[in-house]
Amino acid sequence: MGRFFALRREKIEDRRQVAEAPSRPIVMRGTVSEPASATITEAPNAAANAFSRLDQPIREIYLSETEARTLAAIGSETPLVERLVAFWSNHFTVSIQRGEIAGLCGPFEREAIRPYVLGRFHDMLSAVVRHPAMLLYLDNARSIGPNSMAAGRGRNVGINENLGRELLELHTLGVKGGCGQHDVEAMARMLTGWTVVPIAEPDGGRFYFEPRIHEPGPKTLLGVAYPESGAEETLAALAALSRHPSTAKHVAEKLARHFIADDPPPAAIERIAAVFQRTGGDLKEVTRAAIEAPEAWAEPLAKVKAPQDYVVSLVRATGMTPNDGKLLIQSLRMLDQGPFAAPSPAGWPDRGEDWLGPEALMHRIEWANAAAKKIGRSIPAEAIMAETIAPVAAPQTRAAIASSDDPVEKLTLLFASREFQRR
Amino acid sequence: MLSRRDVLIGLAMGSGVGALGLPRVAFARIPGERRFVLVILRGGMDGLAAVPPYGDRGYQSMRGTLALPAPGQPNGVIPIDNFYGLNAALGPIAPYFKKGEALAFHAVATPYRDRSHFDGQDVLENGTATPHSTQDGWLNRALALFGPDARRAGLAVGQGVPLALRGEIPVQSWAPSQLPGLPPETIQKLAVLYRGDNPFAMALDEGAQAETLAETTLGDQRMMGPQGPQANAFAKLAPEAGKLLAAREGPRVAVMECLGWDTHQGQGTVQGRMADTLKAFAQGIDGLAVSLGPAWKDTVVLAATEFGRTARPNGTGGTDHGTATAVFLIGGAVRGGRVVARWPGLDGAKLYQNRDLAPTMDLREPIKGVLRDHLELPAEALERNVFPNSLLAKPLPSLVQT
Numbered sequence: 001m002g003r004f005f006a007l008r009r010e011k012i013e014d015r016r017q018v019a020e021a022p023s024r025p026i027v028m029r030g031t032v033s034e035p036a037s038a039t040i041t042e043a044p045n046a047a048a049n050a051f052s053r054l055d056q057p058i059r060e061i062y063l064s065e066t067e068a069r070t071l072a073a074i075g076s077e078t079p080l081v082e083r084l085v086a087f088w089s090n091h092f093t094v095s096i097q098r099g100e101i102a103g104l105c106g107p108f109e110r111e112a113i114r115p116y117v118l119g120r121f122h123d124m125l126s127a128v129v130r131h132p133a134m135l136l137y138l139d140n141a142r143s144i145g146p147n148s149m150a151a152g153r154g155r156n157v158g159i160n161e162n163l164g165r166e167l168l169e170l171h172t173l174g175v176k177g178g179c180g181q182h183d184v185e186a187m188a189r190m191l192t193g194w195t196v197v198p199i200a201e202p203d204g205g206r207f208y209f210e211p212r213i214h215e216p217g218p219k220t221l222l223g224v225a226y227p228e229s230g231a232e233e234t235l236a237a238l239a240a241l242s243r244h245p246s247t248a249k250h251v252a253e254k255l256a257r258h259f260i261a262d263d264p265p266p267a268a269i270e271r272i273a274a275v276f277q278r279t280g281g282d283l284k285e286v287t288r289a290a291i292e293a294p295e296a297w298a299e300p301l302a303k304v305k306a307p308q309d310y311v312v313s314l315v316r317a318t319g320m321t322p323n324d325g326k327l328l329i330q331s332l333r334m335l336d337q338g339p340f341a342a343p344s345p346a347g348w349p350d351r352g353e354d355w356l357g358p359e360a361l362m363h364r365i366e367w368a369n370a371a372a373k374k375i376g377r378s379i380p381a382e383a384i385m386a387e388t389i390a391p392v393a394a395p396q397t398r399a400a401i402a403s404s405d406d407p408v409e410k411l412t413l414l415f416a417s418r419e420f421q422r423r
Numbered sequence: 424m425l426s427r428r429d430v431l432i433g434l435a436m437g438s439g440v441g442a443l444g445l446p447r448v449a450f451a452r453i454p455g456e457r458r459f460v461l462v463i464l465r466g467g468m469d470g471l472a473a474v475p476p477y478g479d480r481g482y483q484s485m486r487g488t489l490a491l492p493a494p495g496q497p498n499g500v501i502p503i504d505n506f507y508g509l510n511a512a513l514g515p516i517a518p519y520f521k522k523g524e525a526l527a528f529h530a531v532a533t534p535y536r537d538r539s540h541f542d543g544q545d546v547l548e549n550g551t552a553t554p555h556s557t558q559d560g561w562l563n564r565a566l567a568l569f570g571p572d573a574r575r576a577g578l579a580v581g582q583g584v585p586l587a588l589r590g591e592i593p594v595q596s597w598a599p600s601q602l603p604g605l606p607p608e609t610i611q612k613l614a615v616l617y618r619g620d621n622p623f624a625m626a627l628d629e630g631a632q633a634e635t636l637a638e639t640t641l642g643d644q645r646m647m648g649p650q651g652p653q654a655n656a657f658a659k660l661a662p663e664a665g666k667l668l669a670a671r672e673g674p675r676v677a678v679m680e681c682l683g684w685d686t687h688q689g690q691g692t693v694q695g696r697m698a699d700t701l702k703a704f705a706q707g708i709d710g711l712a713v714s715l716g717p718a719w720k721d722t723v724v725l726a727a728t729e730f731g732r733t734a735r736p737n738g739t740g741g742t743d744h745g746t747a748t749a750v751f752l753i754g755g756a757v758r759g760g761r762v763v764a765r766w767p768g769l770d771g772a773k774l775y776q777n778r779d780l781a782p783t784m785d786l787r788e789p790i791k792g793v794l795r796d797h798l799e800l801p802a803e804a805l806e807r808n809v810f811p812n813s814l815l816a817k818p819l820p821s822l823v824q825t
Contacts, residue, residue: 097653097682139688142739158738162687165538165744175539175554181776184538304622334601336582343465343682346541356622357583358630359596365613365627366602400612412609417616418623 065106066339067325084117093347105340108133121281122242138163145215164188177246190233248276261302301422304352307335372411381410389419466684468728470748478506481769507762512698515705525753529764532782538744543729548587563590578674595633654703657681661707665714688739720755745779791818
């Protein structure tokens with residue numbers, strides 16, 4: 001690609017990738033993609049493996065998973081796909097704030113998110129809700145219907161509505177999407193029985209549906225009656241939620257906020273939501289609508305990079321291959337965006353002001369300075385600038401970099417420039 | 424000649440100072456020695472576990488497995504009076520209740536009545552009745568009443584600035600960094616590069632100032648260990664924040680965050696997750712008090728969460744999102760040693776939607792009381808600017824030493 005297009009390199013690559021994307025979900029090495037239309041079966045293997053290794057240092061699993069993930073994002077020939085993986089992984093947040101699932105976060109992303117980022121929303125949602133990481137993170141695994149068979153033994157059992165609520169308020173309809181407390185409770189009742197095989201048993205750590213803890217009886221969700229049908233209730237609900245206009249709007253708004261602007265134009269949201277509705281949640285088409293929106297290409301660049309984007313884009317810009325992923329993970333933690341460490345199920349925020357606190361900016365500049373020292377004289381700042389921000393660089397940015405006679409300072413100024421921190 | 428204070432009193436009494444040819448905007452005096460710290464307990468703290476109403480006849484049966492042991496028993500409730508007590512894990516702040524430097528409010532809620540963390544926290548911080556209705560936070564709007572002098576009076580402890588402190592008045596933020604500091608010349612050059620791009624220019628200015636303050640106050644020790652808003656990090660950061668607040672040129676209003684309250688499963692009210700979080704929170708407050716030194720007597724800390732949790736345990740030894748909860752007010756300037764509440768009771772019929780502790784106090788009542796009596800902000804400006812459309816939430820009197 002000619003240097004003339006350098007400014008748009010990433011965005012043009014984004015377009016190309018959508019155009020060339022395979023029509024079926026991308027299947028990564030060692031993962032299984034599982035269409036939602038299948039009846040409930042077991043979750044893919046890796047999650048079970050990671051889960052069964054909880055006794056061993058979870059930290060090591062977490063580190064190797066997150067290193068691999070970060071290096072993949074840096075070395076990727078298809079950076080848009082990596083961006084989408086990060087976006088959807090954040091939309092369906094699982095977090096090491098619950099330490100016990102730390103080893104499952106990587107497998108969750110590989111198995112429930114990555115295969116579907118250019119596939120169907122419904123398939124991704126279905127994979128997410130049956131993944132042990134999510135069932136454990138949002139406490140569904142031990143949610144027990146008070147009138148279920150297992151509850152009859154006088155034990156203190158009952159429903160945990162955590163997943164039921166977030167499934168509606170965060171994952172699908174959105175909190176303004178028209179669901180109330182009774183819907184949350186209905187969803188939580190439907191979800192009883194969606195659990196994980198106890199770790200000591202054969203196949204421990206796999207997803208399964210346990211009818212004995214399922215709350216019996218009809219449920220009403222969003223005004224629709226669901227007759228008692230065990231696991232099928234949630235399957236039907238997931239299908240309905242995936243089709244719901246509120247879900248289309250919610251997903252469209254989040255994508256527009258990610259790819260266009262902190263406060264995206266309502267018209268763009270409408271257009272993306274319409275594509276979501278028209279294509280039955282085909283995320284390839286939905287993504288295309290988001291990145292082809294003219295608003296996404298408007299200047300000046302509207303979005304501030306979150307730390308993960310920033311670190312990945314900086315390393316990519318140098319063309320260097322880091323040989324130690326641990327340093328990258330440490331960097332992300334120092335910049336307040338450790339992998340899979342979002343503070344709540346809502347995930348990381350996606351507005352510039354959330355990442356531009358005074359101290360956040362200082363830490364980022366300090367980190368840029370440290371990176372510049374590492375690069376030293378091996379690549380001149382001017383060469384990196386030509387490949388990255390040159391077409392949008394303000395005269396004072398060019399002048400400052402040109403007039404400095406210290407190669408490390410030149411690089412620091414480049415990486416800390418506002419142009420480099422935006423996208 | 425009128426002082427600023429006179430102008431404010433005039434405004435508060437509706438005497439139309441504007442007619443005297445004075446500027447329409449009148450400013451309160453900057454906080455001076457008074458300090459105010461807001462601790463946001465994110466995740467929805469179970470107020471019935473933190474400040475158990477152990478004297479309520481319904482307490483044991485309503486809480487079931489989550490009921491705390493009675494005073495005197497191992498891990499028993501630490502009594503505040505013969506009705507309310509503290510969770511034993513809050514031991515580090517119990518002496519402040521004894522000394523009369525801490526009080527709790529109970530059955531408190533923001534106006535928010537749904538159960539989403541994210542909207543609930545937004546309402547807690549924006550100070551209105553509606554999520555996402557403002558871009559600024561109530562504490563920044565309160566700072567604005569001090570006028571341009573309030574610049575740098577506000578400090579967010581952490582890399583980012585929580586909504587409560589975002590707004591028109593620039594504030595600093597501080598968090599320990601493990602990275603080497605920047606050459607001053609580089610910062611100067613960046614200031615030129617950022618000119619005209621306001622979020623960057625402002626953040627750099629405030630960040631560099633905070634860095635200087637932190638260096639002179641805390642030394643150039645690059646802090647290792649827990650980072651971020653988790654409770655164990657709070658315990659470690661709060662004493663450092665206290666040193667900054669104690670500094671002569673330091674900030675006077677600070678916001679801190681403390682996570683870990685979303686206890687849906689295996690709550691660990693006596694031993695476990697919630698107890699650990701309570702303990703870390705209490706240790707942090709104690710550390711803050713110690714490091715503030717003589718300034719503690721001029722300090723009020725308010726610790727509040729977005730909502731409480733269900734009165735009954737759920738099926739997994741935890742509690743789900745609820746409504747009213749407890750709020751803490753701690754500081755040398757507090758008239759404490761008590762619990763302030765309009766107790767609704769714990770019988771099923773008295774619960775909100777037969778599920779949550781019923782809200783009988785608007786969180787803005789105690790906040791307004793503190794802002795009026797401690798930071799000496801005029802009640803009228805609190806109504807108009809800081810908490811618009813909140814007339815029913817009257818400032819609670821007599822919360823602080825005056």
